[in-house]
Amino acid sequence: MTDTLETDRLYLRQFRESDLDAYAEMCADPEVMRYIGQEISRFEAWRSMAAVLGHWQLRGFGLWAVEEKISGAMMGRIGCWRPEGWIDFEIGWTLRRTYWGKGYAIEAARASVQYAFEQLNRSHVISLINPANSRSIRVAEQLGETPSGRTELFGKEVLIYRLERQDWENRSE
Numbered sequence: 001m002t003d004t005l006e007t008d009r010l011y012l013r014q015f016r017e018s019d020l021d022a023y024a025e026m027c028a029d030p031e032v033m034r035y036i037g038q039e040i041s042r043f044e045a046w047r048s049m050a051a052v053l054g055h056w057q058l059r060g061f062g063l064w065a066v067e068e069k070i071s072g073a074m075m076g077r078i079g080c081w082r083p084e085g086w087i088d089f090e091i092g093w094t095l096r097r098t099y100w101g102k103g104y105a106i107e108a109a110r111a112s113v114q115y116a117f118e119q120l121n122r123s124h125v126i127s128l129i130n131p132a133n134s135r136s137i138r139v140a141e142q143l144g145e146t147p148s149g150r151t152e153l154f155g156k157e158v159l160i161y162r163l164e165r166q167d168w169e170n171r172s173e
Contacts (some may be wrong), residue, residue, distance in 0.1 A: 005064065005111045012064035012078065012108055014056070015049050019065050022074040023049055026096045035130035036094060037154065055083060061120055066095065066108050075099045078108040080116050080125075087151055087160075088126045091116065093139065105139045113143055117165045124165060128158045137161075144171050 005012040015023070024045035026032050033039045040048065055062035063079040076095035082088070091112050093105050116122045127145055129136045137159070145161035152158070 005115060007107050007111050009069055010075075010104065010108055010111075011067040011069060012111060013067060015052055015065045015077075019074040020046060020049065022096065023065075023077075026076060026094065029097055031097055032094065035133035035136065051083075052077065055081070061116075063092065064108075064112075066104065068099070068104075075104060078105070079112045080120065087128075089116065089122055089124075091125045091127050091143075093136070100135065105135075106142045109139055109143055113163065113168060117168055122165065125163050127161045128153055129161060131157065131159050144168060 003014050020042070024042040027040045027045040027048065028042070030039050052063045059082065061080045063077045063081055066075040066078050067073065068075055076093070076099065078093040078095075079091070081090045081092045091109060093109055093112075095105055113125055116125050125145075126148070127136070127140045127143075128151070129140060140161040143163060144167055145163040147159055148162035149160045150157055151160055
């Protein structure tokens, strides 16, 4: 289990209690939550962070807090996700709105995909994306993920984007 990854501009690390203010702000932002559910309270955000940490304990992998190196700010969450009942091994990302459009999501997602293939020995990864979420679709496409179907998640239709390990390795050479 790797608790921390590092990219040029980011640390991907375990959540800590001091992240709660920024995490709760992100989870209460209607624009951030628009395609992944609904805004949640600070109490629910705390429970969400606890679930992320519990996922690490139960599965040995999970979502990281995304920290900007230069400022130390907690920017969002990203990583590997497969809670009980999930359709497949997912790479997921959510960033605070302040950090949108700056390339942080793709930078952190690439590190997460590399981790999934190299450390967790996954044969493929998926991302579940609301069809109206053009920003996330762009991130998935920049990763090399391609559309592979649709499914229902929490009563809403989502696109399944998929990336095979072999395609990632060929792309990275």
